[in-house]
Amino acid sequence: MEAKKKTISKEDIVSIYMEEVLEKGQKPKSVYHFAKENNFTEAEFYAFFGTLEGLEKEIFRLFFANTVDLLHKNTDYLEYDMKNKMLSFYFTFFEILTANRSYVLQSLKFDRNPLKNLVQLTTLRNSFKEYVSGILTNDYRLEQEKLRKFQEKGIQESAWLQLMLTIKFWVDDDSAAFEKTDIFIEKSVNASFELMNVAPLNHLIDLGKFLFKEKIYSKQ
Incomplete structure (x- = not known):
């Protein structure tokens, strides 16, 4: 039989x-x-x-999904602020990439046109942007509703650009245990969150609203 x-x-x-x-x-x-x-x-x-291209995209999405699954198995992660959640994501994601480094390097160099190689990251991009939106806290949101959606899209896109730059750095990193990438991650994430500090911008908007009201009412 x-x-x-x-x-x-x-x-x-x-x-x-x-x-x-x-x-x-x-x-x-x-x-x-x-x-x-x-x-x-x-x-x-x-x-x-x-398609085979769809399979390639799914592989990078699975790297992302496995990262998030590992993060949520750590009960402390849920209590982290946004910056520490992002740092945890980076370190975990790049551990997974490192475990599959040979495949990642091979898959990202097939075509002479680097943009074509990056097509397989489109599903990862969508998943990562959703992740960034999900961990975004009010500490980094503008108070003005009209500007908030524009701001959140900007944060998502800048976070994706930062991830791409980090992948490029990791691809070129020849240090032992990729320790230079770890340093790059910490410094770049810290710098990005300094730039995301919206408190000064909120103060400027409040000042602008005050001056606008003063100008309008002073004419009455």
Whole structure:
């Protein structure tokens, strides 16, 4: 009696893909070739992913998801302020990237056009921006409702740019245990939160409102 074929999971496909990229030094030519060479069907692939590019995006999203899962297993994390939550995210995320460094380096250099290589980070980008919005506290929010949405989008985009710069620094880091990246993370996150301090800006807005009212009412 023929043994029943094991059902392949999403995690299995991710693992097989990463291993193939590392062993062959190139991406599979197509879903057909990828599935055939690894003894599963195209239908099994398409049950989880629409394209190979979608699979690549999912790998980086999983790095993010695993980071957040690990953070929430630490009960102290929930009590951290925004800056310490961000620092915890960075250190945990880059531990996961380091554990998969060979794949990350390989996947980010396939195309000569760096922008095409960054396409696989779009899902990570969306997830990270949601994360930043979720940990944003009132300490860093403007009091004025009209400016708040604009400000939050600006914080999300600047945080994403900072993460990209940190990934680039980590890719180029040749220090033992990537200790230079750890230093870069701490200094850059501290600097970004200094720049995010909205107290002076709120004071300027309050002064502007006061002067505006004084000017209007003085004419009456």
